[in-house]
Amino acid sequence: MTEPVPKAKTGVTRRLSNALAAFLVVQSLAAVFFVGDVIGDLMADPGSIHFITEALVTLVLVMGVVFGAVALRRTVEQMRAQQTALAAASGALAQVIDRQFAAWGLTPAERDVGFLALKGLDVAEIAALREAAQGTVRAQLTRIYAKAGVSGRAQFAAFFVEDLLGQGLPVDPA
Amino acid sequence: MAAPFRTQADEAGAVQPVRLWDPVVRLTHWGIALVVLANAVLTEGGSRIHVWAGWAGLALLLLRLVWGLVGTAEARFSAFPPDPAAALRHLMLLARGRVEEHPGHNPAGAAMAYALWAMLAVLTASGIWMTGGKSPMQLDAQRAAVAAGDWSVMVAEDRDDDDKALGDAVEEVHEVAGNLILFLVLLHLGGVVAESRALRRNLVLPMLFGPRE
Numbered sequence: 485m486t487e488p489v490p491k492a493k494t495g496v497t498r499r500l501s502n503a504l505a506a507f508l509v510v511q512s513l514a515a516v517f518f519v520g521d522v523i524g525d526l527m528a529d530p531g532s533i534h535f536i537t538e539a540l541v542t543l544v545l546v547m548g549v550v551f552g553a554v555a556l557r558r559t560v561e562q563m564r565a566q567q568t569a570l571a572a573a574s575g576a577l578a579q580v581i582d583r584q585f586a587a588w589g590l591t592p593a594e595r596d597v598g599f600l601a602l603k604g605l606d607v608a609e610i611a612a613l614r615e616a617a618q619g620t621v622r623a624q625l626t627r628i629y630a631k632a633g634v635s636g637r638a639q640f641a642a643f644f645v646e647d648l649l650g651q652g653l654p655v656d657p658a
Numbered sequence: 659m660a661a662p663f664r665t666q667a668d669e670a671g672a673v674q675p676v677r678l679w680d681p682v683v684r685l686t687h688w689g690i691a692l693v694v695l696a697n698a699v700l701t702e703g704g705s706r707i708h709v710w711a712g713w714a715g716l717a718l719l720l721l722r723l724v725w726g727l728v729g730t731a732e733a734r735f736s737a738f739p740p741d742p743a744a745a746l747r748h749l750m751l752l753a754r755g756r757v758e759e760h761p762g763h764n765p766a767g768a769a770m771a772y773a774l775w776a777m778l779a780v781l782t783a784s785g786i787w788m789t790g791g792k793s794p795m796q797l798d799a800q801r802a803a804v805a806a807g808d809w810s811v812m813v814a815e816d817r818d819d820d821d822k823a824l825g826d827a828v829e830e831v832h833e834v835a836g837n838l839i840l841f842l843v844l845l846h847l848g849g850v851v852a853e854s855r856a857l858r859r860n861l862v863l864p865m866l867f868g869p870r871e
């Protein structure tokens with residue numbers, strides 16, 4: 485049920501957060517070694533230009549680690565919110581389609597074929613999936629279009645897309 | 659939720675999916691595991707690589723502690739406050755094979771995490787004491803100076819008897835803490851195996867690869 489486009493999108497966010505985490509680890513390693521060095525210099529010669537410069541650089545590095553961690557937390561949370569919203573949206577759409585199919589009085593077989601048609605499969609693919617003759621599938625599609633009162637596949641798909649665009653036909657099965 | 663036993667999540671209704679674990683938790687977990695294994699088994703105590711690895715472990719520990727303050731919900735300390743009583747209760751349930759689902763750390767796992775972090779802090783602190791508080795870079799510079807025939811850097815290292823006794827004590831602490839960590843790691847592995855069997859799912863995979871797509 486996972487749509488290809490959003491999945492690729494979350495994959496990108498996932499890779500991004502992994503890369504950010506790896507970068508954060510390297511940054512912390514650098515920061516700790518620097519802090520160690522600065523403390524050593526502090527014991528040796530506080531007040532020298534070398535120490536002050538190094539202390540400043542280290543401070544910035546440590547701040548970078550903390551800010552990086554906060555940014556990464558936001559990225560991970562954003563990724564999770566995206567996934568949750570996506571799951572909710574695809575679940576809601578499936579529900580809308582299901583109710584509409586019921587309202588049109590589609591038989592279970594017709595609902596299956598209707599779903600597959602909405603997913604973009606052609607007659608041959610639907611026939612292969614359902615282990616049915618292409619003629620059967622074609623007849624089922626014709627009956628679906630008739631019950632839905634649409635002219636063909638394009639209008640059939642548009643019926644649901646229109647809903648998503650916000651000015652849809654009334655879905656309420658009355 | 660095809661679990662054969664009832665869990666809290668089942669009774670509460672829909673369980674919020676928690677996607678374990680985030681990349682920082684995973685990287686610091688395995689990084690520290692690697693450092694502990696390397697410094698316990700592979701590197702020679704007090705050697706150059708032992709000190710470098712120890713500092714790397716300290717960096718990973720500090721990053722994890724920062725992440726415990728600003729990180730993801732399940733990584734933050736507030737999500738798993740130390741609670742020994744709850745940890746014991748959880749272990750008793752586990753012994754009977756009736757564990758509850760927890761969204762992140764279970765109470766026993768949380769206790770293990772705090773114990774390991776405390777021991778790692780003791781270990782790195784004593785280790786840094788033993789090297790005179792010098793960073794690996796400074797130790798390298800000192801070694802290079804000695805190798806070049808400049809023994810003067812060693813003069814400051816001379817300590818009186820009191821200091822020597824203290825140094826021996828710190829060395830003892832370092833050794834005991836190291837062994838204690840290995841013991842805790844074994845307990846941790848046992849706990850993961852027992853918990854995985856009780857929950858009938860592999861708890862290692864999320865720590866390795868993160869949430870399933």
